[in-house]
Amino acid sequence: DTAVSQTPKYLVTQMGNDKSIKCEQNLGHDTMYWYKQDSKKFLKIMFSYNNKELIINETVPNRFSPKSPDKAHLNLHINSLELGDSAVYFCASSQDRGEQSSGNTIYFGEGSWLTVV
Amino acid sequence: AQKVTQAQTEISVVEKEDVTLDCVYETRDTTYYLFWYKQPPSGELVFLIRRNSFDEQNEISGRYSWNFQKSTSSFNFTITASQVVDSAVYFCALSDNTGGFKTIFGAGTRLFVKA
Numbered sequence: 292d293t294a295v296s297q298t299p300k301y302l303v304t305q306m307g308n309d310k311s312i313k314c315e316q317n318l319g320h321d322t323m324y325w326y327k328q329d330s331k332k333f334l335k336i337m338f339s340y341n342n343k344e345l346i347i348n349e350t351v352p353n354r355f356s357p358k359s360p361d362k363a364h365l366n367l368h369i370n371s372l373e374l375g376d377s378a379v380y381f382c383a384s385s386q387d388r389g390e391q392s393s394g395n396t397i398y399f400g401e402g403s404w405l406t407v408v
Numbered sequence: 409a410q411k412v413t414q415a416q417t418e419i420s421v422v423e424k425e426d427v428t429l430d431c432v433y434e435t436r437d438t439t440y441y442l443f444w445y446k447q448p449p450s451g452e453l454v455f456l457i458r459r460n461s462f463d464e465q466n467e468i469s470g471r472y473s474w475n476f477q478k479s480t481s482s483f484n485f486t487i488t489a490s491q492v493v494d495s496a497v498y499f500c501a502l503s504d505n506t507g508g509f510k511t512i513f514g515a516g517t518r519l520f521v522k523a
Contacts, residue, residue, distance in 0.1 A: 333516070334516075336511065395503040396443065401451070401452045
């Protein structure tokens, strides 16, 4: 069973479109993340949610809006896509507190390759 | 300041050589976690190891070993007798209490292991 799953895996779209990437984790973790990996492989955190509450919001354009309907899901919606949004987007989760704590260890999904043309 | 530096951008070795990937970190916190992740050509990010700041014991797992030294703020990763399947990008990461235990990643070291 895939622990952190995200869809779609590949997405090619035109500039100006709106798209969403969905993420689900079945690890029972209380914290979920979106990371962006650019063409140089640099990994940067975008957002973090703990029990559906936004706790980290890095300097990300307003066109990016995360939504967490419950603690097992964290979706990423992107409006008015731009060429520079082309990247790999990784969803991840961790359990930072309690008996089941993963000690801040982040477990990643397989990534969503977004190409804006 | 929270920072992770992986000074080696790319390393190329021949199979069976030993190779060490360097990681230097900066943090003001006394409680923090350090990690290594592997990203093979297929693209997924695979967790390898976590160390907390109170545990400086070195760790060995098969051909992999990690050397954590607080005195030099380093957490280096050695692969012994490297194999072609070790070819990947390796990321060192730090999680401390800055901004609520945010995890940041180094720029990664791309390892090429040639047969």
